Amino acid sequence: MVEIRKEAVFRLGLCEVNPSDNSLNFYQVDDENHAAEKVSIQPKFIEVLSYLARQYPNVVTREELIENIWEGNSYVGSKALTNAIWHLRKQLNRGNDSEQAVETVRKMGYRLLIEPQFNQADLVDDLDLFQQAELKISSLTALNRKLQLGGVIALLAVVAAWGYHLYQDSIRYVPTLKQNLTTAAGSELYPAVSPDGRWLVYGSRGSNRYSSLYLKDLQNPSETPKRLTSTKTSEIRAVWSPDGGALYYGSEHRSEGRCYLTKLSLDSNEASKLAECYNYSSAIDISPDSSRLVYIWDGSEGAGSGLYELSLEQENPTPKRLSCVEGCSYRDRDVAFSPDGEWLAIARRFGNISEDIFIVHVDTGEERRLTSGLEDIRGLSWHQDSERLIFSTENSGVRNGYIVGIDDVQIMPLEVEGMSYPRSIPNSDELVYSNYMRxxxxxxxxxxxxxxxxxxxxxxxxxxxxxxxxxxxxxxxxxxxxxxxxxxxxxxxxxxxxxxxxxxxxxxxxxxxxxxxxxxxxxxxxxxxxxxxxxxxxxxxxxxxxxxxxxxxxxxxxxxxxxxxxxxxxxxxxxxxxxxxxxxxxxxxxxxxxxxxxxxxxxxxxxxxxxxxxxxxxxxxxxxxxxxxxxxxxxxxxNWATNDKGVYFRQNRQGYQLVNFWRFNTGLITPILKLPSGSIPRSGAMxxxxxxxxxxxxxxxxxxxxxxxxxxxxxx
The missing domain is CATH 2.120.10.30 (TolB, C-terminal domain)
Structure with missing residues (x-):
């Protein structure tokens, strides 16, 4: 049996992988003797790549990689492996003319697509004389072994089919279970669970119409949620950093009349301003490697609101517009990174009664349209497998949840009326959402x-x-x-x-x-x-x-x-x-x-x-x-109407609404009806x-x- 040493150096196209110093050395086509660039990456990333190379061309399961590289620690290894694959793809693609280097095989694992070239010196022949003798003996009984193997394969196929059938049955009969995580009197919106699954952050509007972020301990559900932000500012939508140590959100400072992208470090409770934002409820997400934020903003270039990127690795970074600038037939409204960092999902508004979902490849810019003819998208989130999107949409006044595959583009209804702003729970097949019935x-x-x-x-x-x-x-x-x-x-x-x-x-x-x-x-x-x-x-x-x-x-x-x-x-x-x-x-x-x-x-x-x-x-x-x-x-x-004497119109006050009448001849305003806050919707009519x-x-x-x-x- 021929084995390959773990520390073996190998080539992937124009890239030489050297595990001894955790480096990738990129060569040019016209000069394969001198490396044009040397990139150092994390040791675990090199271990993943080396393991895939030694198993080429076989598919390696996530469990096998976690077992051999993270010593079976699935809690740490699951997210670390996803991060490693993302980084490896990012680095290897540039050395291979954007060719996909590592393939995700759905429900199985990963496979290296580029054949590795090892030095002969790194191939170890560990066959001793006894093993050689065994090989000679086994060659004499090859037919018998093949028949035995055929029987085993047939038996395994039957067992696998039976197991798959049981698995499908177990999925088919999974009940739809709903558990209320909040029961406060306010309106809880934009929920997100921390990467370790313990904490829930959400925004809630009080009776004064202003919003704050709240943190709830899911391991101690009876404890009162903690308010994270000041009563002098408004916040409602936050995203967790991948390590769970910070929150990023838009914060409206009412005294200044301005909105700021903000980072809140949870260990010190220190809030720091990063850049200006469009609105405290605008969409925001963070890349899985923590390198950048994507968010909706209006940069005042005359193109209107759109999707921007802000680096988290630079000092005083300048936001970069990702949406189109001129002649746009749409505007971007919501955004979400896939867990593997490969795709960016975007909800795009066409006109004022049509909206659909697109995905854009982060590295290549490849764009796909997943839906057509939706009305009003109310939140989107990736499944943990990075192959499906969960979203909510309003159809003729009723909100519901759906799931769509990025490959087959098949939309399946979740049939959960009232679902709004769904968010997958990290490392879980469950999600949280805001229930909205109106x-x-x-x-x-x-x-x-x-x-x-x-x-x-x-x-x-x-x-x-x-x-x-x-x-x-x-x-x-x-x-x-x-x-x-x-x-x-x-x-x-x-x-x-x-x-x-x-x-x-x-x-x-x-x-x-x-x-x-x-x-x-x-x-x-x-x-x-x-x-x-x-x-x-x-x-x-x-x-x-x-x-x-x-x-x-x-x-x-x-x-x-x-x-x-x-x-x-x-x-x-x-x-x-x-x-x-x-x-x-x-x-x-x-x-x-x-x-x-x-x-x-x-x-x-x-x-x-x-x-x-x-x-x-x-x-x-x-x-x-x-x-x-x-x-x-x-x-x-x-919400206003006219007659020959004046104008009737809605007016929002703190905690209630008024219907007023303004007279043409005197210019006086008279309140004629008082209603609870939210009784007359913003998009209504009179x-x-x-x-x-x-x-x-x-x-x-x-x-x-x-x-x-x-x-x-x-x-x-």
Whole structure:
């Protein structure tokens, strides 16, 4: 039997591996006698590479590597092995023209793909005379041994098939188990378990609307969670360092009005600022080798928010943009490193009602699309095998969890309603997530009542309803309902009766708006590629649906021009008119409008993206813009409605919400309704019913959100 010494030097293509000094020596193609570069790496990394080389071309299991290199210490070895493979790939790829050097064989282990070249001097022949004699004897009985071996192989095959069948049965019957990890009165979001599995960190909003990070000891669940961050700052989303000694997160310093990427060292409780951030709830993750952060930020280059990288190995590093800069048809919103450091998963938003998952190879930049036609991704995380992604998405108002393989791109539902922001537990087949259940309803509130009352639900059924709009001409209300399992356009009379379904697109529709004459309804729906949205117009008499001509991928909420010959909405170029006769749209102002409503033949009242206040402009002189209500009193985007006397609008206060009325003639603001905090959602809508002197609005029931640990058969 021929063996190879552990300290043997060998070549992998143009790279010479020298275990004696833990080095990789890279040679050039035209000069294989002198090393162009020498790289020193950790001894354990060299041991892994040498072991794979000595076993070439066989597959080596993770258990075998941990047993031989980390002396069977699976707790240390499992994560260390993943880190070693990542580093080896990173180093060896550059010496082999980006050829994959180490292959991951799913559910088996690793295999070296480049044949190692050893010196003959390192090959040890340890056969003595007795062994040679044994070989001669065994050669005489080769046929017998082959028959025996065949029988053993057949027996092993039967045993393996039986074992595999039992394994599949054990997975098939794994129960779905949920365990509440938090039971506090607040809303617990963005949970993450420490690498050793002991600690849970999460963000929670208090009654004062401000957020802090909390740490819970999972080994002592009865103990009160510890608040980690100050009440003078806001934090809600954190990621653990791979060694479990620190947390990284965005922190909003309210006194400064600025957000900072922050590192909190848990042993000293010292917080240090690393760089500026976009928002304290923006996505963030750390590479498995602790070398860099990736996060969502707006670097003010004019490209908008996107994905950035920040080195953790340099002093005063400069953030590097990873997202596209010009002509982008999407924006990156969420991000996650695979445990082996090979892939970066990214959630990309196309328009305002379409989002999908992509993965990008960290070294080569290779990009793959895993999903198509999702609506709203609410968190993504890798499975520990680095071959599957777990994510949550909202579909027609209902959140649920799914798992998708990066090779077969097969999406499997977890069927866990309410799942949001799932996060795999390190070295485990379980995960944690934030439970989120929210129903929407259309409610009516009568104005100028002699006896004050609360809002009344318009529709007494068990589905979500939102975004109402009322037509005086038809005296009907259009709204969005998920009764069929999809968000579709429905209508009812003023009492909520005589309900009718008007669309059957079986994909998300949103933001219906009546034309002034009551014959048509404009709304948004995804385009054919599910990579954006288009303005659709429904003819209420014929039920025909047309799509307005547009070169744009994304459009904001539509509203009608005064004569109903065109629809107004925001495009990437600003306030834009879209025509019913298929003419190309016309940009009338570069203002970044959220929602606009015509109050006369020439006047458009609107709100702006990223700027408070209520504004008005003349369509004939769009350059003349006037502020109606200052941003100190008006911070609403969508929850407002007008009549001939003034404007009704939502206002958030500390611990509650108000519905106010602003009068055109006096400029005075009068509170008319007080509601609990979160009752009127940010993405809701209001409409005024003149003949009833009442308001219709979207209300939500925001249930308490807890962190839950999940065991599920699809995670094994």
């Amino acid at each position: 129903d929407y309803s259309v409610a009516s509130f009568a104005l100028e009542q002699s006896i004050p009352t609360a809002t009344f639900p318009l529709l007494q059924v068990e589905y979500s309803y939102r975004n109402p709009d009322y037509s005086e001409q038809t005296q009907r209300i259009v709204y969005v309902s998920n009764e069929t399992g999809f968000n579709e356009i429905w209508s009812s009379d003023i009492e909520g009766e005589q309900r009718r379904q008007h669309t059957d697109l079986k994909r998300r529709v949103a933001y219906p708006s009546w034309s002034h004459d009551g014959t048509k309804v404009a709304f948004l729906a995804p385009d054919d590629k599910n990579e954006g949205n288009k303005i659709h117009v429904l003819d209420m008499k014929t039920a025909n649906i047309s799509i307005l001509a547009t070169p744009y991928l994304d459009h904001n909420r539509p509203s009608w021009g005064w004569n109903d010959e065109m629809v107004l909405a925001r495009s990437q170029d600003g306030i834009t008119e879209f025509y019913l006769d298929n003419r190309l749209p016309k940009v009338i102002s570069p203002i970044n409008m959220r929602l606009g409503k015509m109050i006369s033949q020439d006047k458009l009242v609107f709100t702006q993206l990223g700027k408070g206040g209520l504004w008005v402009l003349s369509l004939s002189q769009p350059e003349q813009v006037k502020e109606l209500i200052s941003d100190s009193h008006f911070g609403e985007g969508y 409409t005024y019913i003149a003949n009833r002197n009442s308001l219709l609005m979207t209300l939500s029931q925001n249930y308490k959100r807890d962190v839950i640990k999940l065991q599920h058969k699809l995670l094994y």
